[in-house]
Amino acid sequence: MTTWPALGHEELEWTSRYAEVGVRAARRAALSERYRAAVPPMIAALPLVLDDELGVLVDEAATALVRFDGELGARVAPFSSLLLRSEAAASSQIEHLTASARQVFTAEIGAPGKRNAREIVSNTRAMRTAVELSDALTTDTVLAMHRVLMADDPHHEAGCFRQEAVWVGTSARSPVGADFVAPAWGRVPALVEDVMSFARRVDIPRLAQVAVAHAQFETVHPFTDGNGRTGRALLQAMLRSNELTQNVTVPVSAGLLTDTDGYVAALTAYRRGDIAPIIRGVCDAVFVAVANARRLVDDIEEIRRGxxxxxxxxxxxxxxxxxxxxxxxxxxxxxxxxxxxxxxxxxxxxxxxxxxxxxxxxxxxxxxxxxxxxxxxxxxxxxxxxxxxxxxx
CATH class of the missing domain: 1.10.10.10 (Winged helix-like DNA-binding domain superfamily/Winged helix DNA-binding domain)
Structure with missing residues (x-):
């Protein structure tokens, strides 16, 4: 396995966005709180060499994707849209956004319904945008996906990189002591440009490239919200760009959903410099997704015959x-x-x-x-x- 650089860190000063008054607030301000933000490596030109075992797994998963996509090529009409919606719903479920198929389809045609269903509809549109723009894996592609995803959210700026700190863990009011603090917002444009350059390479194993690009994107965390869903839409765009899928959207997020704890752990391992878990996790998700999607296709064809x-x-x-x-x-x-x-x-x-x-x-x-x-x-x-x-x- 190739050596992959771990995250670096930098110390930054935190200024609270909340207005605070009084003696205690003044004393806290005098302490000048500092926090550690991630500094991801630039990966556009890094070598990506897999050991034999992982290389075989990547090849087998890629073959499974191509075979399944080819099987549906001649009968794609009803399934392309259903599988794309299923992928969007699964990606949303990873973010704890759930709704029944009936609620999602009802929201899609404009009827009033629960908020989660409307957000899943937005995610479906973002997935569709990702597939449509897969020929151009650029920063503009990422912004377009996010713009569609967050278009109806008044609390976040759709299609714009964040200009504030984001973090995971501890207080929602401060990144001090957080489990993970994403890179400083000033670094985001260059980091996204770098990961998209990596995504366009043609000299590395395709499915491994998809997994690493996804993990790097999630590490950069370029938006105030919608990073996970945008990153998984980008994953689908890369599958299409790499010609692993041409006819249908294979619901890989549905495969990741079978082990969300493992998915999060793999992203954490990636940040320590171990790329094997996220590559293996995406490969395993492909096998699960193909089996699950094949069963869905069989169920629907049986219903249609009836x-x-x-x-x-x-x-x-x-x-x-x-x-x-x-x-x-x-x-x-x-x-x-x-x-x-x-x-x-x-x-x-x-x-x-x-x-x-x-x-x-x-x-x-x-x-x-x-x-x-x-x-x-x-x-x-x-x-x-x-x-x-x-x-x-």
Whole structure:
């Protein structure tokens, strides 16, 4: 295993943002509190050489990704969007943001709902942006992903690097004594530029490169919030850029979710100069994600086959296209169905009625949002996927 430089540190002075008055406050100010902030190494040109055992694991995981992506290539339409949403939901769950598939799809079409569901929708958009921008792994790509992710959050500046200290542990009011203090904000632009240069290299094992770039990005922690979700969106962009995935978003975050403690420990080990745990963790996550996603695909295809026997219509009826829309959008209204089918909303209603009569769609009148229709079979399959992702072992 190649030697990887550990974090350095620098001492900085802390000035509280909170107004404090009185004798005790004056005495504290006189002490001039100082804290240690991380100083990550520049990694753009560092060699990345793996020992034989880890190199084999990286190759096997990369092969599993390519094979799974290729298997779905010919039947990708319903699964690309579902797997991307599943990845966004799993990435959010690592940040303790959870919601059912029904809540997420309902929020996606604009109906009022719980805040977590809306944040997962924002994460889905960030994931989609990451994939769309994967041909250009630059600082602007990172800012664009964060801008989409945090667009609806009034408490944080979307698409802008932080200009304040961020830290983990101890008091929320001060970084003094914190478990980890991210680099000083003035270092952030150069560090992100450096990690994106590393991400564009073509001379190192691809999946190991993805894992290390992700760990370095999380160490830099360039934003006041959304770093984890942005970093995992970047991971997906790198998978696509490295041509490990071309058709679908493999839900690697769902693999990481099976051992979140191990994931955090691997990031900590990376900061000590040991890159093996994060590389191994990402590889293991790939195997888990592929197995879980393959089961989801099988479940959904079985559900879709079952619908064919429940609907009676001519071969050229638009209801068959409507069924395909329901597979990838299991909560919808007439406007959504019409847009997906490329027809006028008035022409979508007969298809909806047919699917309601067949028991494939059920309706619910949402307050201030009209009637929504849903398919519980697809939603249950997606919730089962999420439940499997959250299991340990």
């Amino acid at each position: 619908w064919s026997g429940r609907v009676t219509a001519r071969r050229d009826s638009g209801v068959w296209s409507a069924l395909d829309v329901v597979v990838r959008q299991p909560v919808l209204n007439a406007t959504v169905l019409a847009a997906e089918m490329g027809v006028e909303p008035r022409n979508a209603y007969p298809h909806i009625q047919k699917l309601v009569e067949s028991g494939i769609l059920v309706s619910k009148n949402e307050y201030r949002h009209g009637v929504l229709y849903r398919n519980d079979e697809i939603l249950q399959a997606l919730d089962a996927f999420a439940a499997r992702a959250g299991k340990r072992g």
